[in-house]
Amino acid sequence: MKRKALITGIMGQDGAYLAKFLLSKKYKVYGSYRRNSNYENNRLRKLGIENKIELIDLEINEFASVNYVINKIKPDEIYNLAAMSFVASSFEQPLYTIHTNFFALLNILEVMKNSKKKISLYQASTSEMFGNETQKSIDENTNFDPASPYGVSKVGSHYLVKLYRKAYNLHCCSGILFNHESPLRGEEFVTKKIVKQLSEILNNKRKIMYLGNIYAKRDWGFAPDYVEAMWKMLQLKKKDDFVIGTGICYTIKDFVNLTCKYLKLNTKWVGKGINEKCINLKNNKTIIKISKKFYRPLDVNHLKSNPAKAKKQLNWKANTNLKTLIKKMCDDQNLFISLK
Ligand code: GDP
Numbered sequence: 001m002k003r004k005a006l007i008t009g010i011m012g013q014d015g016a017y018l019a020k021f022l023l024s025k026k027y028k029v030y031g032s033y034r035r036n037s038n039y040e041n042n043r044l045r046k047l048g049i050e051n052k053i054e055l056i057d058l059e060i061n062e063f064a065s066v067n068y069v070i071n072k073i074k075p076d077e078i079y080n081l082a083a084m085s086f087v088a089s090s091f092e093q094p095l096y097t098i099h100t101n102f103f104a105l106l107n108i109l110e111v112m113k114n115s116k117k118k119i120s121l122y123q124a125s126t127s128e129m130f131g132n133e134t135q136k137s138i139d140e141n142t143n144f145d146p147a148s149p150y151g152v153s154k155v156g157s158h159y160l161v162k163l164y165r166k167a168y169n170l171h172c173c174s175g176i177l178f179n180h181e182s183p184l185r186g187e188e189f190v191t192k193k194i195v196k197q198l199s200e201i202l203n204n205k206r207k208i209m210y211l212g213n214i215y216a217k218r219d220w221g222f223a224p225d226y227v228e229a230m231w232k233m234l235q236l237k238k239k240d241d242f243v244i245g246t247g248i249c250y251t252i253k254d255f256v257n258l259t260c261k262y263l264k265l266n267t268k269w270v271g272k273g274i275n276e277k278c279i280n281l282k283n284n285k286t287i288i289k290i291s292k293k294f295y296r297p298l299d300v301n302h303l304k305s306n307p308a309k310a311k312k313q314l315n316w317k318a319n320t321n322l323k324t325l326i327k328k329m330c331d332d333q334n335l336f337i338s339l340k
Contacts, residue, residue, distance in 0.1 A: 002026060002027060002028040003025075003026075003027050003028070003076045003077070004027065004028045004029075004030065004073060004074065004075045004076050004077075005022050005027045005028070005029050005030065005075055005076065005077045005078070005079065006030045006031075006032065006069070006070070006073055006075040006077070006078045006079070007019055007022075007029065007030070007031045007032070007078075007079045007081060008032045008058070008060055008078070008079070008080050008081055008082035008104070008108075009032075009033070009080075009081035009082030009083060010031025010032060010033050010044070010053065010055065010081075011031075011033045011040055011041060011043060011044070012043070012081060012082075012085070012186075013043065013180075013182060013184040013185050013186065013223050014081050014124070014180070014223055014226070014227055014230075015031060015043075015079075015081050016043035016044050016046075016047055016049070016184055017047070017182070017184070017223050017224045017227045018079055018081070018227040018230060018231070019031055019044065019047075019049055019052075019053055020047045020049050020224075021224070021227050021228060021231060022231065023049060023052055023053075025231070027077075028054070029052070029053045029054070030053070030054045030055075030056055030073050030075065031044075031053045031054070031055050031056065032055075032056045032057070032058035032060070032069065032082070033055065033056075033057060033058070033082075034057075034058075034059070034060075034082070035057040035058075035059060041055075043184045046183075046184065047184075056069055056073075060082050060100070060104035060107060060108075061099055061100065061103055061104055061107070062107075063107045063110065063111075066104070066107040066108060066111055067107075067111050070108070070111045070112075070115065070119070071111070071115070074117050075119060076118075076119065076120065077119070077120045077121075077122070077234050078108060078112075078119060078120070078121045078122070079121075079122045079124075079230060079234075080104070080105055080108055080121060080122065080123050080124060081124050082100065082104060083100060083101045083124060083154075084096060084097040084100045084101060084150070084153075085150070086150075086186070086188050086189070087128060087148045087150045087151070087296065087300075088188070088294075088296055089188075090148050090149040090150035090153070091148060091149060091296060091297050093149075094149035097149045097150055097153050098149060098152070098153045098156075100153075101150070101153035101154060101156075101157060102153045102156045102157050102160070105123060105157045105160055105161070106160060108121060109121070109160060109161075109164045109170065109172065112164070112170050112172070113164065113168050113170065118171060119171065120171040120172070120173075120234045120239070121161070121170070121171065121172035121173070122172075122173060122174075122175060122230050122233060122234050123157060123158070123161045123172065123173070123174040123175070124154075124174075124175065124177065124230075125154055125157065125158045125161075125174035125175060125176045125177070125241070126150075126151070126154050126176065126177060126178075127176060127177065127178040127179065127219070127245065127303045127305065128146065128147070128148060128150055128151040128154060128300060128303075129144045129146055129151050129154050129155045129158060129176065130142055130143075130144060130145060130146075130151075130300075130303065131144070131145040131146045131147035131148075131151055131300050132145055132147055132300060132301060132302075133145040136302075136304065137247070137304050137305070137306040138243065138245075138303065138304060138305055138306060139243050139305075139306040139308065139309065140176070140241055140242065140243050140309055144158075147298045147299065147300050148296070148298065148300075151300075157174075158174050158176075158241070161173065161174045161241075162174075162241070165239060171239050172239060173233050173234070173236075173239040173240055173241055173242075174241045175226075175229060175230050175233055175241070175242055175244050176241060176242065176243045176244065177226055177229075177244045177245070178218070178219040178220075178221065178243070178244065178245030178246070178303060178305045179191075179218045179219060179220050179221070179303070180220070180221045180222065180223040180225075180226040181220055181221070181222065181223060181325060181329065182222060182223040182224065182325075182328070182329070183328060183329050183332035183333070184223065185223070185329075190211070190252055190255070191220060191255060191329065192329065193209075193211075194209070194211075194252075194255055194256055194259055195259055195326070195329040195330055195333050196333055197209040198256070198259050198260065198263055198265065198287075199263065199330060199333045199334050201265070201280075201287050202263050202265060203334075207285070207287075208286065208287060208288070208289060209287065209288050209289075210288075210289055210290070210291035210293065210294060211252065211256075211288060211289075211290060211291070211294055212290070212291065212292075212293070212294025212295045212296070212299075213252070213294075213295055213296075213299050213301075214251060214252040214253040214256070214276070214290065215251055215252070215253065215301070216251065216252055216299055216300065216301050216302075217249040217250060217251050217301065217302045217303065217304065218249055218250065218252070218255075218303050219245045219246055219247070219248060219249040219303050219304050219305045220246070220249075220250065220255070220322055220325060221244075221245060221246045221318045221320065221325070222318070222319070222320035222324070222325050222328070225318050225319050225320055226244055226318075228316065229242070229244045229310060229314060229316045232314040232315075232316055233314065236313070236314075240313070242307075242309055242310045242313070242314060243305050243306065243307055243309065243310065244305070244307060244310055244316070244318075245304070245305025245306075245307050245318065246305065246307070246318040246321070246322075247304065247305055247306060247307055247318075248304070248321075248322070249302065249303060249304040250322060253269070255322070255326070256278065256288065258322060258323060258326050259326050259330065260278075262323075262326050262327055262330050263330060265280060265282075265287075266280070266281040266282055267279060267280055267281060267287065268281055273290070274290050274292065275290070276290050277289050277290070
């Protein structure tokens with residue numbers, strides 16, 4: 001009998017890569033997505049797996065639907081990846097963010113609590129839970145200090161998982177994933193935005209890009225490496241929570257500079273603060289400006305992981321460094337532009 005996995009949020013970056021990974025492990029994969037008018041399976045199509053997954057439209061905020069779907073499928077493993085995951089939007093839609101990210105998980109946990117079948121649950125926790133906690137390198141014992149409605153919703157969910165694990169002995173765990181990117185990353189996230197817009201500038205399809213806080217630091221890994229960590233966590237007999245990251249962080253400006261280097265754009269930064277800009281030395285034109293529009297009411301300035309526990313107990317480590325990640329994202333973007 002094939003093992004069965006249910007992935008909520010199958011249409012997202014992680015959902016798509018995880019589905020591909022689980023198919024390679026011979027799972028039967030069910031994927032749920034939010035019912036809305038623009039059904040977007042482009043990521044699954046890009047990975048060539050859109051016909052290999054059983055898709056279910058599921059409103060995860062509705063207990064009755066969650067109950068029905070889980071009891072019908074009877075999955076061995078559930079990966080709860082469905083979320084409102086863009087930090088900046090969570091300031092505009094706090095209620096929606098907390099509903100989707102917190103109450104949906106509660107629905108799943110309640111169904112698991114009442115189920116006779118042993119189901120394992122992976123919950124997508126995040127480095128955004130730490131906010132501006134000042135510890136230089138973050139591990140599983142670092143205090144939470146969320147700096148956005150998104151971060152708050154995920155801290156709540158993180159504690160729900162711990163609570164249900166302790167109180168009801170449920171097989172559930174959380175992966176505290178630091179930022180993870182790929183060619184499938186949504187365009188609202190800064191890495192994809194930089195790669196896409198700089199590639200457009202290089203190909204004369206755009207004149208200028210606007211960015212917000214370029215001095216924030218992030219620990220960026222490659223999403224396919226990270227979905228493997230999710231699976232590894234669920235294979236442990238005794239469920240536990242793990243920090244997953246590369247252990248190295250860079251500023252947004254570093255990411256821009258490395259991308260320019262890979263694209264062979266010869267550039268120079270001038271000015272300070274809101275007037276800082278980046279110039280293309282080939283024609284002396286300004287290609288990047290800072291815009292207040294992309295500043296957040298509160299930002300997280302520094303995120304760096306200490307993934308030692310995952311290395312020791314899961315035998316997992318990030319295999320892709322930032323340069324390689326940028327190469328993969330740029331090559332995919334430029335292939336896309338040349339096909340257009
Ligand atoms: P996050 O870490 O989940 O919020 O991932 P993002 O990729 O959305 O943002 C990473 C960092 O880049 C944050 O500190 C943002 O404030 C910063 N940033 C600077 N300019 C931009 C921008 O134009 N778009 C986005 N999304 N982030 C930006």
